[in-house]
Amino acid sequence: MTESEEPRIGVFVCHCGHNIAGTVDVERVAKVAATFPHVVFSTDEMFMCSDSGQQLIRDKIKEHGLNRVVVASCSPRMHEPTFRRVVEEGGLNRYLYEQVNLREHVSWCHMHEPEAATEKAIDLVRMSVARAARLESIPVKTVQVTPRALVVGGGIAGLRAALDIADRGFEVVLVEKRPQLGGHVIHWTHMFPADRSGREVVSPMIDEVMDHDLITVYTDSKVTALDGYIGNFDITIKSNKTGEEHKVKVGAVIVATGFEPFKPIGYYAYEDSPDIMTLAELQEMPPSDELLRPSDGKPAKKLAFIGCVGSREPGVKGHEHCSRYCCSAVAKAASDLKDRVDEVVVLYQDVRTYGRGHEEIHRLAREKRVIFSKYNPDERPEVWVKRGKITMRWRDVLADDLLEFKPDILVLASAMVPPEDVEEIAKIFSLTRSSDGFFNPEHIKLAPLTTHTAGIMIAGVAQAAKNASETVVDASGAAAKAAALLARGEVEIESTVASVNPDVCSSCHTCITACPYGAMSIDESHDPPVAHVTEAKCHGCGTCAAGCPSGAITMLHSTDDQILSMVEALLMPAQMSGGEAR
């Protein structure tokens, strides 16, 4: 189709079952839309996203020679990709498609005003029809993918991901900030549910990684810069010791930067005695037949655990989440150590031993007479240290008794929190973080491993608190995403980018400072030098266009003409021939 062709617009109004049609008079919307300029076909349909709805669009494109399609249904975040594909299958450029949000923006928020909602729906459809008439096709571009992946973090997640990608036949660059691989797991003396030390689990993986022909390892090093875009990332790796820099080109990135065990400063007298330690610190104590008290090296006879230290605290930023691994880890440690001490007490809020085999661990602990006592989060246990002796006092919720216990060692099951440099990592890889401080996935339900930055995956605790067995599954899953990208060899990039009119550009550099993605530069080869867009980096945010004092930058698919036509259609409906009198 050429743009000079007269627009022939098809409008499809979706019922979304009862979701839209229960509030909005969709039949009327479709009828009124039929009277708008350039609209040659208009109808309503039960589910536009269903196969039959999609087929309807393809059929009507052919039947009526449609060259623009408007679907009035849900949020474009939901189905714009679906319908763009459908119009493409119908032979139109995907950017000749326009979506109206009648569900989130109309029926769901005006459920009790069906008439006004219908009016609003008509307004929105009128605006979109006006815009559709001015849409232009934009070529869809692809770029080549460098068949190599970067894995950031050499813990159990990073090791698994690196091995998987390499075993699949692609090169991997693995970067670890510490001098050794193995993360936290390598230091832990007993993993659950299997009775093995962390070292037994990760050492073979480390050996495999070190011996693998396709894996290059940089320990004691950090990624300091990421440039480029999906399929073509330019990575700078810097050695912590020598400051030496390496540049690598990769096609995909897996961020597996893990966590830090929360240091519970200010909680339960943590700093007042060496005998009060975190669960991670307990896990790292050298194995021995007896549990020795750090303060004097004598065997401990009484042991206590407190759960949810720095987790599940409503309103406390970064500590509202459940740390997921601790309940089962505490049950396992309590059960194991009960064999070496006389008494073990576990204070908890809820027992969350949800995993397979975890409930058995909890039952075993109870059978061994580990005492589980529920505390009230609004009335946290008190702990104090006097002359080296620990005393804890709490109210047992179930018995409603005030209890006291003097443990030789107190273990605080402290939260999993992001590592110190998480903000830096987020910035380098353009990741966002959720309230738990960990990185946001692309979709919390259906896309837990990919992120909003195409080509960058997250795995393991980088995404959210979890245990080691869940982490390795994550890692393999993220590796699958990377492998798919590397195996494909090429990938589509965003087409709705900024475009510079060189005749108007005054080379003022405003756009270069404004662009948050580093997509703008000056093309020195042009005479005079003018602004240049690296399209694969551009996210189409429009900041440059808004800042440009000369009006030299156009946002493809969001041109001034397209946007103003919508404003006009809203404010002056009668100007649109066929606009319904109101």
Next chain:
Amino acid sequence: MVDTNNDALKSILVVGGGVAGMQAALDAANQGYRVYLVEKNPSIGGRMAALDKTFPTLDCSACILTPRLSEVARHPNIELLTYSEVEHVQGTLGDMRVRVRRKARFVDETKCSGCGDCARECPVEVPNEFDEGLGFRKAIYVMFPQSTPNVYTIDSSACIRCKRCVRVCERGAIDLDMQDSTVELHVGVIILSTGYRLFDVRKYPRYGYGRYPNVITAMEFERLINAAGPTNGHLIRLTDGAVPKRIAFIQCVGARDVKKGVPNCSRVCCMYGVKNAVMAREHDPDAEVSVYYADIRAFGKGFEEFYEMARSRFGVNFVKGRVGEIIEDPETQNLRFEVEDTLSGRILNVEHDLVVLCPGLQPADDLHRLAEMLGLRTSEDGYVEIRDALTAPLETDHPGVLVCGCADGPKDIPDSVTAGSAAAMRATILLSSGGAK
């Protein structure tokens, strides 16, 4: 002799077209492998297709699922075999012969356009299992509006062979004489993603399910609040159609109960219970909503925050305690029971208009047969045993068989999706190294 091994090393069979199986299929297909996706129902989508909203974001389940359905259906490397069952498997990693029985759907998949003329004409109505039997469907039907493939199926046990559908179908797609057929597949790896069934809550006679119509299951609740469900999303009581004002959710029905053979936690019920409680308040802000629980296990990303929001913002009442026998008031059909609020130590005597039982998960019906056929070890509660939780979490005793989703234990949606991706990774590694890794 032709080396037939080559095509098997490029092919993967995924058994089960729910959210885990679809993900495994996509992630393997995106790497260039040929994937056969076998689903026993007429449509892919699994359990997720029937859910209303999802925790913790309250995204509409069908809405986020539908793009996934069409992605699978139109993927050039995926072949869908719906309404089909794996009958026989022979061979090992890299070289497995699989016989799949394609049940007769009495509608030609290649001819049917899903227009629905046949269903409008069909005179037979039977309870719709997709709506947990709360609504009706015809003898010729699609499971749900976004069914994929969008092809009708005749339920032969309900069909009266009146042939009205045959006469009305303009494409001549209906063939009442269609027979079951079999196809032989040659694949290198099999991924089991057979999903789950819900615990039969009748095994707790004290809750009165089946005797008291106002005691329903969580899945029935999902369908009742669903805009595409049998009541168009109006939450009503099954006895009198009244809007329930006092709603109870009872957790751990068929989970963490050694005596009932379900010793483990089902991982999802706490959160779907909390989510449904929130939805009950969303549907009717005046309703009193209580959740009776043992522990609230809000352990996934954003779950604890969601649970907190249910308490503080939505005013859901959480009571820690086991519920005793439920008694129906014969006049009002309201439900009364005693429960010890273990936090206060008080015995509460409560009355509710509607009680929702939140059942735990159990392995899918078909899993036992498949596991036996493939020689896989299963645990006491029927799930496939994996080789090692830390080093081989998707591998089974059979070198060519992997598991994901709920085949090896209960999982929520993100964990199922992740396991699906991971299974695809393991499968493609196994095949790319010629079955050596």
